[in-house]
Amino acid sequence: MPVFESPTAVAAKIIVALDVPTLSEAIATLKALPQVQFWKVGLELFCATGPAILEVLKAEEKRIFLDLKLHDIPNTVAAAARAIAPFGVDFLTIHTATGLAGLQAAQAALAHTPTQLLGVTLLTSIDAVTLRTQLQCDLEVPTYVKRMASLAYEAGLGGIVCSAQEAAQIKTLWGESFLRVCPGIRPTGTATADQARSLTPEAAFAAGASYLVIGRPILTAPDPAQAFADICQRCLTEKRDANP
Numbered sequence: 001m002p003v004f005e006s007p008t009a010v011a012a013k014i015i016v017a018l019d020v021p022t023l024s025e026a027i028a029t030l031k032a033l034p035q036v037q038f039w040k041v042g043l044e045l046f047c048a049t050g051p052a053i054l055e056v057l058k059a060e061e062k063r064i065f066l067d068l069k070l071h072d073i074p075n076t077v078a079a080a081a082r083a084i085a086p087f088g089v090d091f092l093t094i095h096t097a098t099g100l101a102g103l104q105a106a107q108a109a110l111a112h113t114p115t116q117l118l119g120v121t122l123l124t125s126i127d128a129v130t131l132r133t134q135l136q137c138d139l140e141v142p143t144y145v146k147r148m149a150s151l152a153y154e155a156g157l158g159g160i161v162c163s164a165q166e167a168a169q170i171k172t173l174w175g176e177s178f179l180r181v182c183p184g185i186r187p188t189g190t191a192t193a194d195q196a197r198s199l200t201p202e203a204a205f206a207a208g209a210s211y212l213v214i215g216r217p218i219l220t221a222p223d224p225a226q227a228f229a230d231i232c233q234r235c236l237t238e239k240r241d242a243n244p
């Protein structure tokens with residue numbers, strides 16, 4: 001369990017997914033949540049705004065997770081990573097199913113940049129049944145995630161994206177510095193909407209998540225700033241209870 005000294009320290013480890021369709025809605029969301037330090041820009045917003053949203057976030061001195069989930073042949077992912085490198089974002093995603101050569105090529109393109117490449121192991125919307133019946137993979141979810149994470153580790157990536165349910169085993173295998181970035185977070189602990197593998201924020205940190213990614217539980221709350229503050233407070237309280 002990370003040692004959080006203040007709600008601000010928790011806030012630094014919670015990445016809020018800026019899943020809105022337009023630049024003006026993104027700017028309004030930033031204004032409504034000034035205490036958020038780390039934002040994720042995904043496919044929806046980046047396709048709508050291009051790099052303009054990154055400039056807005058930089059002007060506000062926010063950390064940036066550019067979640068473009070690259071997935072292509074090695075030459076193409078490397079070229080995309082080279083094109084993204086000048087943006088100077090903190091995190092960028094690539095699917096580990098790209099394979100070792102593609103992961104290595106993209107990682108090489110980002111060498112000597114501040115951008116940490118994260119390998120998406122198995123989307124948190126996929127459960128054991130879907131993995132077996134649709135993707136025709138007979139591995140258990142934790143085993144599959146471990147195998148995909150091993151590719152990311154071997155390729156020298158900064159870490160992975162996985163469900164918090166798999167974070168503990170990854171931390172045990174590869175240590176603290178190989179990041180576990182965990183979406184699928186639900187304050188109720190129950191998977192809702194399209195998420196299938198969920199944990200509560202406090203359980204996710206306790207399980208070894210380095211960062212949480214949270215979207216709708218904050219953005220669609222009646223009071224998003226209060227929802228964010230409540231989540232930070234829950235993680236802080238949990239830590240204090242665990243270490244009185």
Ligand SMILES: O=C(O)c1cc(=O)[nH]c(=O)n1[C@@H]1O[C@H](COP(=O)(O)O)[C@@H](O)[C@H]1O
Nearest residue numbers: 017067122123124161183184213214215216
């Ligand atoms: O790479 C991601 O960020 C990601 C990977 C994954 O396996 N699952 C997942 O939900 N995400 C992203 O995390 C965010 C989760 O949003 P909420 O389900 O609204 O909290 C979305 O922006 C997803 O695109």
